[in-house]
Amino acid sequence: MCGIVGAIADRDVVPVLIEGLKRLEYRGYDSAGIAVVASDAVRRVRRTGRVAEMESAALAEDFHATLGIGHTRWATHGGVTEGNAHPHISHGDLALVHNGIIENHEQQRERLRALGYEFTSQTDTEVIAHLIHHYRAQGDSLLVALQRAVKELDGAYALAVIDKRDPSTLVAARMGCPLLVGLGEGENFVASDVSAILSATRKVIFLEEGDTAEVTRARVRVFDANDALVQRDVHVSDVSLASLELGPYRHFMQKEIHEQPRAIADTIEAVIDDNAFSPQLFGADAESVLRDIDAVQILACGTSYYAGLVARYWIEAIAGIPCAVDIASEYRYRDVVANTKQLVVTISQSGETLDTMEALKYAKSLGQQRTLSICNVPESAIPRASRLVYYTRAGAEIGVASTKAFTTQLVALFILTCTLAKLRGRLDATQEAGFLDGLRQLPGSVQHALNLEPQVAGWAEKFAPKQHALFLGRGMHYPIALEGALKLKEISYIHAEAYPAGELKHGPLALVDAEMPVVVIAPNDSLLEKVKSNIQEVRARGGEMFVFADADSHFGESEGVHVIRTPRHVGVLSPVVHAIPVQLLAYHAALARGTDVDKPRNLAKSVTVE
Structure with a gap:
């Protein structure tokens, strides 16, 4: 959600800024702009719409500079207009870009108006620009003005x-929203995502909560929330440029759906290499944290929340531990009964999801210190705030609709489940060997499911003219129905709902x-006969059924009942396999409807504001 890139160098940084903004397009945005210091003046170009439109304007106006900042905006305060687009300028001197939301912007706006500042936008961001300018007018350096200004802001920001x-x-600040500094030779950068600067450098410093930074061509200085000079670790990013390119695929979503066998294999590699479920997979002191827990609390949002719902079935059935799953944005605002022996598990693809981060902070404030993060981005905020961590190895995920992040989260949660079961004496050697073998075979089963794409694409043509769809599942496949409905509505804009199949009669x-197609997740498990009864209920009302069944479930097609058979039933790991066809259905339905698959309207990849 929104994106920042900045650069200072001996070369022209405008191409760097524009390329960086293009790399950040996947995060979701509705306008873009850059500002540069050139010939002792601040020059700015902004456009609503795509980065390419802003790029054309910058080229037409002959933008060149050795210092500049850029931004892709996802509208919060104020509509999608050029006047609300970033960067914002104060008095022609100072330009600023901002991710996040300033909660006390109205109070600051009134104060600054009284000081003679005029506002030309509806944004909360313009307040920050004028506030920093105010302190500059008092004689402060740019760094000190920034440090004084942020102490008066309530909310989240990357600046x-x-x-x-x-x-x-170039100066920068971070509170609640991701921001990093990239280190080059005689040039340095700032960005909200490493992908924005990957073509220039792989060496990065992740700013921590409350940090400010002063960046010149020759050096970077970082200061903590108390304005004390500190040393932050330098990391070398392993994100591949190839992972940011489409290759032979039409869309990143399609590419990422097809990358799932490799992503799953990479995520389970450490387990397979050890040939055991070991607490050390989660951290050096994981055994002491996990051994005597008496409950699990999972906190997540969106697709990650659905992964948590699947895990609840696993954790309670296999490990025998009570498990609750909360939407992070709800958990943080309710009166929670704290349990210090409870394991708090946060799930986030980006590791920067604001609601999940705040829910984790709330849980820790209640004395719940047994925390574990499942995340796809090393050194992001949520893993750093957690005692234990398991990194999924999905690689960069560009499409807004999560695919490979979801399935790798599922396998990470299954590994956690088996580890907890083993620590509690509920997983003997034979069972452990069986689950390990299931994980080994999982990438192949997922590939078999991907081979169903032509059949699923045929179904999608039937969905394209529809306005509504219903998804049904039972047991641990009900969350897969939820995920299928979410994917369909996200990218095809077909209204879709999901229910436990047993709830049909209740409304x-x-x-x-x-006119309402009904998608059924129907694996060959203990609930199959119940699902078949639910299908008959739908058929009796004239509904058209689209059933994802296992090869060995003996499901027959009939009038109004279409069946696609996924590979043979893979036991408790079946939700991972059944996630594939619902992803493909959403993708091909969106193709048939002509929507923007990778950048669906109104949505952002990384939700870093409340």
Whole structure:
């Protein structure tokens, strides 16, 4: 959600800024802009729409500079207009880009108006620009002005600031939103995501909560929340440029769906290499943290929340531990009964999801210190705030609709489940060997499911003209129905709902008619006969059924009942395999409807504001 890139160098940084913004497009945005210091003046170009439109304007206006900042905006305060787009400028001197939300912007706005500042936008961001300018007018350096200003802000922010009066310096600040500094040779960078600067450098410093930074061509200085100079570790990013390119695929979502066998294999590699479920997979002191827990609390949002719902079935059935799953944005605002022996598990693809981060902080404030993060981005905020961590190895995920992040989260949660069961004496050697063998075979089973794509694409043509769809599942496949409905609505804009199949008679059956396709997740498990009964209920009301069944489930096609058979039933890991066809259905339905698959309207990849 929103993106920042900044650069200071001896070369022209405008191409760096524009390429960086293009790399950040996947995060979701509705306008873009850059500002540079050139010939002792701040020059700016902004456009609503895609980065390419802003790029054309910058080229037409002959933008060149050695210092600049850029931004892709996802509208919060104020509509999608050029006047609300970033960067924002104060008095022609100072330009600023901002991710996040300032909660006390109205109070600051009134104060600054009283000081003579005029506002040209509806944004909370313009307040920050004027506030920093105010302190600069009192004689403060750009860094000190920034440090004084952020102490007066309530909310979340990542900031990058330039000033024509100091053309040798770029300053930045971070609170609640991701921001990093990239280190080059005679040039340095700031960005909200490493992908924005990957073509220039792989050496990065992840700013921590409350940090400010002063960046010049020659050096980077980082200061903590108390404005004390500190040393932050330098990391070398292992993100591949190839992972940011489409290759032979039409869309990143399609590419990432097909990358799942490799992503799953990479995520389970350490387990397979050890040939055991070991607590050390989660951290050096994991055994002491995990051994005597008496409950598990999972906190997540969106797709990650659905992964947590699957895990609840596993954790309670296999490990025998009570498990609760909460939407992070709800958990943080309810009165929680704390349990210090409970394991708090946070799940986030980006590791920067604000609601999940705040829920984790809330849990820790209640004395719940047994924390574990499942995340796809090393050194991101949530893993750093957690005692234990398991990194999924999905690689960069560009499409807004999560695919490979979801399935790798599932296998990470299954590994956690088996580890907890083993520590509690509920997993003997034979069972452990069986589960390990299931993990070994999982990438192949997922590949078999991917081979169903032509059949699923045929179904998608039937979905394209529809306005509503219903998804049904039972047991641990009900969350897969939820995920299928979410994917369909995210990228095809078809309204979709998911229910446990047993709930049909309690209301949703009233919606069923010939115009509402019904998708059923029907693996060959203990609930199959129940699901078959639910299908008959739908058929009796004229509903058209689309059933994802296992090869060995003996499901027959009939009038109004279409069946695609996924590979043979893979036991408790079946939700991972059944996630594949619902992803493909959403993707091909979106193709048929002509929507923007990778950048669906109104949505952002990384939700870093509340």
